[in-house]
Amino acid sequence: MSRLSLLLIGASLSWGATIPAQFHSQAAGARPDPAVEQWWTSFHDPELDSLIERAVHANLDLKIAASRLLEAKAARGMARADLLPSVEASESSQRVRGGLTQGIFRPNAGSQSSLLAPFETNIFQQGFDASWEIDFFGGKRHALEAATADAAATEEARRDTLVSLLAEVARNYSELRGTQRRLEIAGTNINLQIDTLGLTKVRAEAGLGTELDVERQTSQLAATQATVPALEGARAMSIHRLSVLLGEEPGALTAELSEVKPLPATPPAVPVGLSGDLLKRRPDVRRADAEVAAARARVGVAHSDFFPKITLTGAVGRQGTSFSGLTLGAGNFFAVGPAIKLPIFTGGRLRANMEAQKQRLSQAQLAYQNAVLRSLEETENALTAYGREQERREQLQRAAHASQVATHLANELYTRGLADFLTVLDAQRQQLTVEDDLVQSDTAVVTNLVALYKALGGGWNR
Structure with missing residues (x-):
């Protein structure tokens, strides 16, 4: 049996985490090759390839993740726009009606007087207003960096959803094929046990056996038949799950997947690669890295809040006035000048915000280290499970062959009267158990590889 051979590397991570030079666990057939991007094609199962392709295009969780990415990119565009000047067009008009000292003289309750007759004044203005906050202290730039990192983190979250989707489709498909095979084995054993029950009844009627043998075989048959409903339920649930993963109703793929087909074949060599490659491939690690960058940029934003904000403002336009039907003329106007805002007293808000952002940065760095350790743990566990299950399958293959021979010999000896019926029952029970365990192990090898x-x-x- 070949062993996992990996080149030695040491990698220091930017946020304080380190990874070992190589994976500790070993698995038969593992090789240092980072080409794992189209891993499902190594099973050479066209139906699995088709299901994965359809899931990538129709899965609702993946569509939600894609929508969140577009939202994050839009937020980045807003942050970029804050670095540029803003220009707005405006137009206004007002009509003012009144008179000097209107309402001063009231000779009687039913009249109003004024020194001058009421007049109407129309005021109109058209123009453009512009403003630009000069980013002297980097607040806007850091905000853009944070938004860019947020978008990168959202992209990695989408990729993480994709990785999980691919694995879940492959796992459920493999479990479906394994369950179908277990149902086949149960059906074969049921037929054999029915034949044995018939033979037992004939021998009992001929005085060569006993009613106890008949009842024991009847019990054995019923116990085997009792395993079928649970397996049929597991088969249905796998189909339901695959249907939902493809964005369809739970029973949509029943007709398509009901045909019994073999388990996907595992490849002879598994491209594992170097432990340092995890930093390049694992979306959750890449996401955590982007979240650290976003948190660091927000510390910069908080720091810039301590400094003045300088804004250039300007306006240009045309305005005019008409008074009681008399146009007083219109003219152009122009205004420009700086505005400065300096924080003098904020009640400690700025310092508290700075401390909060620093703590969020610390949390993001710890989360990154945790993501790296978790990725190493998951890979080590997967390597261990895959390698140990391969060894278990080899033992079960030998046990299955031996149990088939034992059942055949027990039946022959019982027919000749050289063995009691308990020997036959034990052999049948052992054969069914071992064959079922072997199929479960075959399935586990595939799902562990996934x-x-x-x-x-x-x-x-993708």
């Missing part, structure tokens, strides 16, 4: 590919971050760049 988990390994997921731990390696394979498939995110």
Whole structure:
């Protein structure tokens, strides 16, 4: 059995985490090759390829993640726009009606007087207003950096959703094929046990056996038949899950997936790669890295709040006035000048905000280290599970062959009267158990390999 051979590297991570030079766990067939991006094609199962392709285009969780990415990119565009001047057009008009000292003289309750007759004044103005906050102290620039990092983190979250989707489709598909195979084995054993029950009844009627043998075989048959409903339920649930993963109703793929097909075949060599490659492939690690960058940029924004904000403002336009039907003329106007805002007393708000942003940065750095350690743990566990299950499957293959021979011999000896019926029952029970365990192990080898590919971050760049 081959062993995992990996080149030695040491990688220091930018936010204080380190990774080992190589993976500790070993698995048969693992090789240092980072080509894991199209890992599902290594199973050479066209139906699995089709399901994955359809899931990538129709899965609702992936569509939600894509929408969040567009939202984050729009927020980045808003932050970029804050660095540029803003120009607005405006137009206004007012009509003022009144008179000097209107309402002073009231000779009687039913009249109003004024020194001058009421007049009407129309005022209109058209122009453009412009403003530009000069980013002397980097607040706007840091805000753009934070928005850019947020968009990058959202992109990695979408990729993480994609990696999980690919793995879940492959896992549920493999479990479906494994369950179908277990149902086949149960059906075969049920038929054999029915034949044995018939033979037992004939021998009992001929005086060569006993009613106890008949009842024991009847019990064995019923116990085997009892396993079928649970397996049928598991088969249905796998189909339901696959249907939902493809954005369809739970039973939509029942007709398509009901045909019994073999488990996907595992490749002879598994491209594991170097432990340092996890930093390049794992979307959750890349997301945590982007979140650190965003938190660091927000510390810069908080720092810039301590300094003055200088804004250049300007206006240009035309305005005019008409008075009681008399046009007084219109003229152009122009205004420009700076505005300065300096924080003098804020009640400690700025310092508190700075401390809060620093703590968020510290949290993001710790989360990054945790993401790296978690990725290493998941990969080590997946390598261990895959390698140990391969060894278990080899033992079960030998046990399955031996149990088939034992059942055949037990039946022959019982027919000749050289063995009691308990020997036959034990042989049948052992054969069914071992064959079912073997199929479950075959399935586990495939699903553990899928988990390994997921731990390696394979498939995110689709």
